[in-house]
Amino acid sequence: MSSKSVLSVKNLSVSFSQYVKGLKQKIITPIGCLNIDLKAGEVHAVIGASGSGKSLLAHAVLGILPSNAICSGTMDYMGEPLTEKRIKQLRGKEIAFIPQSVNYLDPLMKVGKQIKIGLPKESASKTEAQLLQQYGLKQGDKERYPFELSGGMLRRILFATSVREGVKLVIADEPTPGIHPEALSAILNQLRAFADEGASVMLITHDIVSALSISDRVTVLREGEAIETVDVDCFHGKGEKLSHPYTKALWRSLPTNEFTLYQEVKLCH
Ligand SMILES: Nc1ncnc2c1ncn2[C@@H]1O[C@H](COP(=O)(O)OP(=O)(O)O)[C@@H](O)[C@H]1O
Numbered sequence: 001m002s003s004k005s006v007l008s009v010k011n012l013s014v015s016f017s018q019y020v021k022g023l024k025q026k027i028i029t030p031i032g033c034l035n036i037d038l039k040a041g042e043v044h045a046v047i048g049a050s051g052s053g054k055s056l057l058a059h060a061v062l063g064i065l066p067s068n069a070i071c072s073g074t075m076d077y078m079g080e081p082l083t084e085k086r087i088k089q090l091r092g093k094e095i096a097f098i099p100q101s102v103n104y105l106d107p108l109m110k111v112g113k114q115i116k117i118g119l120p121k122e123s124a125s126k127t128e129a130q131l132l133q134q135y136g137l138k139q140g141d142k143e144r145y146p147f148e149l150s151g152g153m154l155r156r157i158l159f160a161t162s163v164r165e166g167v168k169l170v171i172a173d174e175p176t177p178g179i180h181p182e183a184l185s186a187i188l189n190q191l192r193a194f195a196d197e198g199a200s201v202m203l204i205t206h207d208i209v210s211a212l213s214i215s216d217r218v219t220v221l222r223e224g225e226a227i228e229t230v231d232v233d234c235f236h237g238k239g240e241k242l243s244h245p246y247t248k249a250l251w252r253s254l255p256t257n258e259f260t261l262y263q264e265v266k267l268c269h
């Protein structure tokens, strides 16, 4: 694995100012002081319970936080600061975002047309055909609307609309919820393939077993803080190589291990 840093997030904090009782304002800080570093050629899983700040981390990197968010800290992409202007230029090109929900697809537009958005006009049809094939879809599927496709197919369409040639950073937010095992492994293999081609992949998920099957490193988020980043091999045996008690408990709570119940370890979504 190359050790070149693709994305380095330091001391990220995300707060929201909310109105309570008329004009009184309250500040909440879902992400306190978060550090994460993503390298070229790696799948880097970000795991954590619902509400731990996984999506906010992705949205902060992509510069798509809601307007009432207050964000601080530094983010470097390829060794240079990831400014607002720079992320706008890179988003959808070198930096791809596969969102958490297939609702990001336009329900009223045929999926083929959605795949073509942002592609150069001259080669759009050819690229569309290649993408359909790459993601195991039939050429005729381009004429269908989202409601005509299964959940697994929609996920793959979402990939085809999000990831472009020359991608260097892929951020996938919960790309595998509720899909059947065959579609699940196709998606995981695809994410692994992006990394093997040299991109860095941030895989946000609550599905630890799937994450461990394709990841190189894992960062555990808890209440908006990255409590531990480890090589995937550390998730082994009784978790002796894991340092944080929360991560150890998370590992032991898996059905394939001791299935130890630990009240705090709820990775539901
Ligand atoms: N727009 C918002 N305004 C206020 N709080 C928010 C907003 N978006 C997210 N949050 C809060 O931030 C926390 C982390 O959210 P999120 O990153 O979506 O969690 P998850 O790890 O499940 O993806 C949650 O407690 C959520 O309520």
Ligand SMILES: [Mg+2]
Pocket (backbone or CB within 6 Å): 054, 055, 056, 100, 173
């Ligand atoms: Mg989320």
